Amino acid sequence: MTNYDTLDYDVLVIGAGGAGLRAAIESSAHGVSVGLICKSLLGKAHTVMAEGGVAAALSNVDERDNWKVHFTDTMRGGQYLNNWRMAELHAKEAPERVRELERWGALFDRTKDGKILQRNFGGHKYPRLAHVGDRTGLEMIRTLQDHGIHLGMQVHMEFTIITLLKDGDRVVGAFGYDRERGRFKVFRAKAVVLATGGVGRAYKISSNSWEYTGDGHALAYQAGADLIDMEFLQFHPTGMVWPPSVQGILVTEGVRGEGGILLNKEGHRFMFDDIPDLYRNQTADNEEEGWRYTQGDRQARRPPELLTRDHVARCIVREIKAGRGSPHGGVFLDISWIKEKIPNAADLIRKKLPSMYHQFIKLADIDITKEPMEVGPTTHYMMGGIKVDADTQMSTVPGLFAAGECAAGLHGANRLGGNSLSDLIVFGKRAGEHAAIFAKQNGYGTIDDEAIQSAVNQSVAAFERTEGDNPFQVQFDLQEMMQDLVGIVRTEEEMLQAQAALGRLRDRAARVRVIGNREYNSGWHTALDLQNLLTVSEAITLAALHRKESRGAHFRDDYPNKEAAYGAFNLVIRKESDGQMDIQQQAIQQIRPDLQQIIEEMK
C-alpha cells in the first residue's frame, strides 16, 4: 500500500484562476474550511493573461445599457444554445461582482466623472468592458488572490489532481500529487468545486499555457458527470503568427475596440465583405461610421471587425486560403492607421494597449504604433464543459460543482469577449456559496482505498517501462492532429480520420516511458496530462461529428448552413457503465416568456 497524507476540507476548490479564487473566497465567507489547489504558483493561472476587460452592464459610459441588453447580446452571440437562466443571472449579477472587486482593491480605468470606464468589444452593443489598459486579468487575479489569502483558506501550490474520489454517487474528495516531490496526497472533502479552465493544449496553435489540458472536464467525465457543448471551441481571430516561437500568443480584441482594422495583403478591409444577417442592423456599412463608433459616437454602428469572434476568425481563414494573406500566413491588424485621424496617436496606443506594444516590440521587432501586426486564429476558449445547474453550479454528480471555463452553458455556441472574466466572478461566487451550503448539509464520505491504489499504480507505471514513446512526442502528435483534422473548418471525413488517430494515440499514450524520478519531472506530468487531453479530444471530435450544421464556433464545410432543428438541443457526453463515451441530444428547456420577450424587443 502506498503511503500518502490525508487532508480534510469542507470545500475543496480545484483550480486557482478567477473562478476558483472567487469560489474559495465565497466558501470561506460562509465559514467553512477551504482547500485551494493550484496547478501552478498562486496568481499565475490563465486569468492573468486576460487582456481586454470584464463585461458588466454598469451603464457608466452609455446609460442605454442594462442587464437586458447584456443578456440579449450574450444569447445572440451564443446562437441561442445558451442556458438562458445562466445568461440571465450573469447579466444581472456581473455589475455587483465588478463593484465588489473595487471594494477589494482593484483599480479600473475611469470615466471623466470618476466612474469605472467601459470599452467597446465584439458583440456587445454598448461600451461594456471594465478594464485596466490591456492587463485586466492581472488586476483581477491579483485582487482576488490578495483578498483571499487573508480569509483562512489553505493554498496548495503546484499540485495536480489525478482523480476524484466517490462514495456511491457522491464525490467525496480528490487524489493527486505535489509537483515538487511527487508525493501523493488524499483530500477528503464534503464538496468539491472544479475550476480548472480549458483544453487549449489539445491544439498546436494555442493561446493557452501548459496547464490547459482539460483536467476538470476529464475528472468530471470520469466521475460520471455530463459534459455539454463540447463541439464549441473558440478560435480567437487574432493570435501572433510570426516569429514561429510566438505563434498563437494572444493579441487582444481591445486593439479592434480602440479602432484597429483588419486588412489583407492587397490592403483591402475584407471584414466589410461579409456581414451576417443576425448583425446587419447593428453593423456599420462604411469605414467612416465604424471609426466614429470606436470614438464613442452613439449614433454610429460598430465596425465589422467587432463582429463575434467565430465570424471574424472564419473571415480571416477565408482570406488566407484565397491567397490574400500576409507573408507569414496571417492577415494584417493595423492600429497605427489611427494617426491619420487623431494627434498623439502613438502615445494613445501605448497607453491603451501597453502590453501589446511591449509584446510586439520585444518578441517580433514590430512597433505597433508605426506598422501593422500579422495575426491569425489561435485556439483560445472552450465553450463546452461540465453541465451545471444554473443557480447552484452543481454538476449532475452530487457534491461536485464547477465554475468558469470548465463549466458550460453560459456561452452557448460562441462566447463574447469580456464575458469570460464576468463568468468567473459571477459563477465562481455561486459555486463557492452552494458548495459551502452542500458541505454544511453533508458529512465526509468514505474514501475508497482501492480506487487510490489503482490511481497510484496507473500513474507510476510509466517509470517502470524500459522502452516506449516519449510523452512530449505523443503530445505534439496529438496537437498537430487535432489542429489539422478538428480545427476551425471541419468535415466528416477528416473527423473520422481523427477518431482513428485518437485510438492510435491512446495506445501510444498507454505505453509512454518516463525517465528520472518523481521530483518536478515535466516528462511525468506530461504523460499524466495526456490522458485528460485524449479524453477531451475524443469528446470534441464526437460532438463535432454529431452536429451536422454550422453554428457559432462550430463550422462544418460539409454542412455550411445553420439548421433550425439543431437549435433545439445541446449535445450531452457521458461515460457509460461499459467505459464507452456516449453522446445524446438533450432538448433545450423552453425559455421563460419574459426573457423571450426581451429578445424579441431587441431584435
Add this chain to the structure above:
Amino acid sequence: MATATFTIYRGNSSESGTFETYSTETTEGMVVLDAVHKIQAEQANDLSVRWNCKAGKCGSCSAEINGKPKLMCMTRLSDLPLDKPVLLQPMKAFPLIKDLVTDVSWNFEVKKKIKKFKPRPPDAADGSWRIAQQDVERVQEFRKCIECFLCQDVCHVLREHQMYNEFIGPRFLVYTAALEMHPLDVEDRVSALKNEDGIGLCNITKCCTTVCPEDIHITDNAIIPLKERVVDRFYDPLFWLMRLFKKS
C-alpha cells in the same frame, strides 16, 4: 539551420548539482524558454523548468541567464552571444527545488503579513467610489508587477545577507507602495515599514530596478517615497531639534 549550445544547471536540494551541456537547433525569433523546452522534449524529459504564459505576463520562468536574472520567455537568443554556450542557472536567492526551479514560497508568506487593503467609505449610495483617472495612473506602475521575484533574487539584503526574517524585499515594498498610494486606501503601514518590513536595510543600489522586466522604477518611485514617509513620521522632529540647537 543554426544551432546554439546551453549549459544548464542540473541538480536538486539533496545532492550537489552539475552543469550539463546541450546543443539544439534554433529558429528565427526563438527565446531562451523555447530552447529549454526543445531540449526538454528531445534530450532531457525530466529537465525541470517553471513556466506558464510564455508572453511575459505571469512571471513564472525567472532564471539567471549568463549570470543575469531574467525571464526566459522574454529573452531572445538573437540578443545573446551564441558563439559560446548560454549559461542557465536557477535564481540564487531562493532554495533550489530542482534544475531551474526554486522554492519561492517565502514570498507568499511575506505578502500575507502586510496589512491588507482598507478602503475609505464609498462615495456614492450604490457603494461605489469616484476616482480621478490621474489617481489611478499614479499607482498603475506598481500594479503592473507580475511577481517574477527577479528583484528579490538580485537584492543584496536577501541574496548576499539572507535577511529573510528582517527584510521583505523590493517586491513587497512595491506592493506596499501600491497599497499606500491607492486612492481609496486608509490603512497605516508606516510603522510596519520601519520595523517588521526593514525598509531601512535597503541602501538604494537600484539593482532591483535594473532587472525588473516590467520596467517599474522600484527604487525611485516606490522605495524612496516610502522611506520618506518613514522619515517624516519617525525622524523629522529630531532633525528639527538638531537644527534648533545648531542655530543657538
